[in-house]
Amino acid sequence: MSPLGSATALHKSHCRNVNLRTELVLIPLILSLETATRAGSVCLVSGDSVLAAISLNPEVSHSTDLLYKVQESLDAAGFKLDDVQLFAAATGPGSFTGLRIGLATIKSFAATLGRPCAGVPTLEAVAHASGASAQTVALLPAGRGELFAQLFSVGTDGAISALDNAAHLKPLEVFAKYGRLQQAMWAGEGAILQSVALRDYALAHGLEFFDSSNHPGTRRAGWILAPACENLAIEVAAIAGRAFDQGNTVSAADLHAIYVRPSDAEMNQRWPNEKQLST
Numbered sequence: 001m002s003p004l005g006s007a008t009a010l011h012k013s014h015c016r017n018v019n020l021r022t023e024l025v026l027i028p029l030i031l032s033l034e035t036a037t038r039a040g041s042v043c044l045v046s047g048d049s050v051l052a053a054i055s056l057n058p059e060v061s062h063s064t065d066l067l068y069k070v071q072e073s074l075d076a077a078g079f080k081l082d083d084v085q086l087f088a089a090a091t092g093p094g095s096f097t098g099l100r101i102g103l104a105t106i107k108s109f110a111a112t113l114g115r116p117c118a119g120v121p122t123l124e125a126v127a128h129a130s131g132a133s134a135q136t137v138a139l140l141p142a143g144r145g146e147l148f149a150q151l152f153s154v155g156t157d158g159a160i161s162a163l164d165n166a167a168h169l170k171p172l173e174v175f176a177k178y179g180r181l182q183q184a185m186w187a188g189e190g191a192i193l194q195s196v197a198l199r200d201y202a203l204a205h206g207l208e209f210f211d212s213s214n215h216p217g218t219r220r221a222g223w224i225l226a227p228a229c230e231n232l233a234i235e236v237a238a239i240a241g242r243a244f245d246q247g248n249t250v251s252a253a254d255l256h257a258i259y260v261r262p263s264d265a266e267m268n269q270r271w272p273n274e275k276q277l278s279t
Contacts (some may be wrong), residue, residue: 027046027047028046028085028086028241028244029044029045029046029051029079029083029084029085029086030043030044030045030046030084030085030086030087030088030237030240030241030244031043031044031070031073031074031081031084031086031087031088031106031109032044032045032087032088032089032120032233032234032236032237032240033066033070033088033089033090033102033105033106033233033236034089034090034102034122034125034231034232034233034236035056035062035066035089035090035094035095035098035099035101035102036090036091036092036093036094036095036098036099036102036122036140037090037094037095037098037122037140037189037232038058038095038098038141038189039055039056039057039058040055040056040058040062040066040098040102040233041053041054041055041056041231041232041233041234042054042056042066042069042070042072042073042233043073043231043233043234043236043237044073044074044076044077044079044084044237045234045237045238045241047241050234050237051073051076051077051079052072052073052074052076052077053073053231053233053234054069054072054073054076054231055230055231056069061097061101062097062098062101062102063101066101066102066105067105070105081109081113082113084109084113084115085115085116086115086116086117086118086240086241086244086249087106087109087110087115087116087117087118087252088106088117088118088119088120088236088237088239088240089102089103089105089106089117089118089119089120089236089255090102090119090120090121090122090125090232090233090236091103091119091120091121091122091255091256091257091258092121092122092257092258092259092260093121093122093123093140093142093148093166093168093258093259093260093261094122094140094148096259099257099259100257103255103256103257106252106255107252107253107255108252110251110252110255111252111253116244116249116250116251117249117250117251117252117254117255118239118240118243118244118248118249118250119250119255119256120235120236120239120240120243121150121166121258122140122148122232122258123138123140123148123149123150123152123166123188124138124150124152124160124162124239125232125235125236125239126138126139126140126187126188126229126232126235127150127152127154127160127187128154128158128160128235128238128239129187129226129229129232129234129235130154130185130187130226130229131154131185131226132154132155132156133153133154133184133185133224134153134183135151135152135153135163135181135183135184135185136151136152136153136154136184136185136186136187136226137149137150137151137174137178137181137184137185137186137187137191138150138151138152138187138188138191139174139186139187139188139189139190139191139194140188140189140190141189141190141193142168142190142260142261145170145171146168146169146170146171147168147169147170147171147174147190147194148166148167148168148169148190148260148261149166149167149168149169149174149177149178149190150162150164150165150166150167151163151164151178154185158238158239158242159242160239166258166260167260168260168261171194171197174194175197175201179201179205181223182207182222183221183222183223184223184224185224185226186198186223186224186225186226187226187229188226188229189228191225191226192225192228195211195225198223198225199211199223199225202222202223207222207223208221208222208223209222209223209224209225210222210223210224210225211225212224212225212226212227213225213226213227213228
């Protein structure tokens with residue numbers, strides 16, 4: 001039997017929130033997937049309650065275990081797939097293959113059950129995970145030593161505003177674009193990978209650099225490196241819940257990926273390297 005065998009009726013929840021099922025009309029049960037990053041994650045949320053959160057195996061293709069992890073999350077929370085009222089997914093930028101797997105999965109769930117979707121830009125979820133900040137630079141690895149980057153402001157209430165557009169940049173271009181900032185939160189896997197370069201640049205320009213992963217909850221002026229987010233799907237669900245409250249959901253057919261840069265195949269076709277030119 002498929003790990004996501006169809007359910008025909010609501011069943012009794014064994015979650016700690018015994019009143020949850022009667023509140024689902026106002027507080028949706030959200031299933032969120034994040035497959036844009038190498039690790040990836042799954043989450044089941046209702047309101048402020050995280051009912052289940054599972055990180056995927058970065059060494060295994062999302063196509064191998066994603067459905068099983070979704071089922072594992074549902075089982076852990078005592079729900080079935082047709083209990084879910086909102087399906088959410090990170091829409092990119094990120095891994096081309098990962099995004100396609102995650103979005104195809106969420107779209108198939110939503111289309112089959114006739115439920116709405118919410119797409120959440122991956123960099124927005126990264127910024128949300130780092131907490132309130134007037135200026136948060138979200139960074140994710142883009143392959144070939146390059147980065148996806150975008151600047152946000154994050155309010156104390158979790159509201160996020162994009163201050164520029166997502167870009168595909170080399171590390172030096174990131175400093176050229178954001179090095180002028182006197183105070184900033186640097187968030188995401190890309191920021192952690194570039195932490196030494198960020199620290200050296202900040203100190204060379206008279207800015208204090210603080211790694212908050214060593215001192216959680218402490219904030220200082222200057223440049224701050226946000227701690228790693230263990231389950232980005234939780235952030236996707238939080239942002240999706242806000243979109244649901246505001247009536248900003250979409251149909252499965254209207255859920256699309258944000259790629260920012262061409263795929264490797266497209267890049268090789270547009271800008272062939274010497275080996276390709278010689279064959």
